[in-house]
Amino acid sequence: MAAATRILSLNLGSQTVGLADFKAGAKGGLVLNGYQTRELMADPAADASRNAQAKLLIQEMVSAMKLKGQPVNYAIPSQQVFTRFVKLPSVGEEQVDQIVTFEAQQNVPYPINEVVWGYQLVDGGGGGQVEVVIVAVKSDLLDDINDTVETSTLSAATVDVAPMAVYNAFRYNYADVGGCSLILDIGARTTNLIFVEPKKVFSRSIPNGGTTVTTQIAKEFGESFAEAEQRKRADGFVSLGGAYAEPDDPDVARLSKLIRNSMTRLHAEIARSITFFRSQQGGSAPERVFLAGGSASLPYIREFFHEKLNLPVELFNPMRNVTVSGGVNAAQIGQQAHTLGELVGLALRGAGSCPMELNLQPASVVRREELSRRRPYLVLAALGTLAIFAGLWLFTDRAARVTAEVAESLTPEVNALRDLEGRMKTARKDIDTLVENSKPLLEAPKEREYWLKIVNDINGRLPKDFVWITSFTSKTEEPKAAPAPTRRKPGAAEEKPPAAKTTVELKGLYLNNDRQAGVVDDFVESLEKSEIFEVLKREEDGFIRAVPNDKDWAYEFAIPLVLKDPIKMPEVKP
Secondary structure (H helix, E strand, C coil): CCCCCCEEEEEECCCEEEEEEEEECCCCCEEEEEEEEEECCCCHHHHHHHHHHHHHHHHHHHHHHCCCCCEEEEEECHHHCEEEEEEEECCCHHHHHHHHHHHHHHHCCCCHHHEEEEEEEECCCCCCEEEEEEEEEEHHHHHHHHHHHHCCCCEEEEEEEHHHHHHHHHHHHCCCCCCCEEEEEECCCCEEEEEEECCEEEEEEECCCHHHHHHHHHHHHCCCHHHHHHHHHHHCCCCCCCCCCCCCCHHHHHHHHHHHHHHHHHHHHHHHHHHHHHHHCCCCCCCEEEEECHHHHCCCHHHHHHHHHCCCEEECCCCCCEEECCCCCHHHHHHHHHHCHHHHHHHHHHHCCCCCCCCCCCHHHHHHHHHHHHHHHHHHHHHHHHHHHHHHHHHHHHHHHHHHHHHHHCHHHHHHHHHHHHHHHHHHHHHHHHHHHHHHHHHHHHHHHHHHHHHHHHHHHCCCCCEEEEEEEEEEECCCCCCCCCCCCCCCCCCCCCCCEEEEEEEEEEECCCCCCHHHHHHHHHHHCCCCEEECCCHHHCCEECCCCCCCCEEEEEEEEEECCCCCCCCCCC
16 A cells, blocks of 8 residues: 555553554655653543543644644554454465355354454465454444544544554564564553464453453552552562562562462463464464563563563564654653554554554445545536536527527418418328228228137147147127226326226147146146236136046146237137
8 A cells, every 4th residue: 555644543542542643754664753642540440431531632632743633543452352363275365255254254253244344364374274363343332432533533544453553563673583472462451462473473362451450459458449550550560479588568568469469360371372372273382472561561570471481571662663753752762662562553554565454444434435535536527517517508598599590580481380280180180080980990800810820829839649629719808887987196197997808718628648637737838928818727717627537538628818919709619
């Protein structure tokens, strides 16, 4: 995709909302022009007002950075998105959509018409299979999130998923890293595990993060959630355990052990996820760990995971290959770089192609973009229509003037022709009278030919064996007298008078044979294909087909036929 001049990215975290202003560099790189964050009320009890809080904070940042009305790429938190990695047989591109749609219907835990979903192929590295990541979010939830963004005076462009944005940022900044890397993005509500190999990616979300720790602190110390959060930020660290000396303050020592216990439970979930990745997804053992997210700032957390996982651990730096402009506090960026993965990954979506390009746009954004793409053509069509109407008006005006001049010059001739028209009307009435009187003479040859046509058509459809006609008769039923006319409703169609009905009744015998009455059915089926008459197959209309028995050698049948073009004919008897 073409690189945008200005690229805005918005991270809607559970506890932190971040807005960044990037621009595409001259050689495809990124330049950070501005960056702001705001803190949300982290208490889970305040979830009902979270969107309203986020809206106010986004409006505040937009106003401060003067970004009103700009398009923005934003990410949905992982806990609000269903993600599933599935393996498919290797098939042609034209079949992938059908298979993935079927898999989405089977795996997504909501009716497929109630979600916005997308997928992307992931090269699993052989085995005759292709791995696909399917992501889905409930439509009403996505609409609420999108309203939060767009009522904050921004315009939604790309809607990504937080773990996939971090993955794009990692691939951009750590393209030189081989083997399997594990990104631990420890956020407020969830910890996202992102396994990255050169040709493979897998993510999993664990419902354990900074908020889990704060909730346990509040319970342990009998404090409110806000007081526990403040205590964690001021005095919290991960206890080193073992032979390390405890802090002199017993509350601080108790706090550090509480945090270590929570991290130990998180480690157990991480160990299970690594086992699942290796056994079920065919992945490799991680060779290194990168820590990301707000909770990665806890003191000694790197030492804890290094001890537990026995792997090199470092903070993830998504700004490694991003240029920082002079107006941005570089020292602050250096301290908070591990929290900027989503913002950098979202900005990359506007700077060029990315390894993961999911886009969960709500229906309203899709309609708006489609209208935007069509707008130039609609404008041209409108201008063309106006030009056509202007030309028609000029032509009509000129034609009206010319018509008036010609009409005035032709007035004497018109008067003469009117007199001739009167004489012609009188002659036409005389002709109509003669035609009406001649109708019986014209109908006589038609009746003779029509009867011959009927006989030939029936004879042509008669089976060669087992069936013969013993008699056929005709009768014409005149229509019943029409009832007195009633007042029609305005706009109602005029009722046609009933037409005459001419019926030809065939009678005959069919011989005892292997198919028995089936030969009559074939005859009836052939008659039904005729364009001259319709077959009446109900007994009350006179249809007879005797049932075969063991005594007789032939059986009666009668088939009434209604002529599609009724005509008066004399009755013909055998």
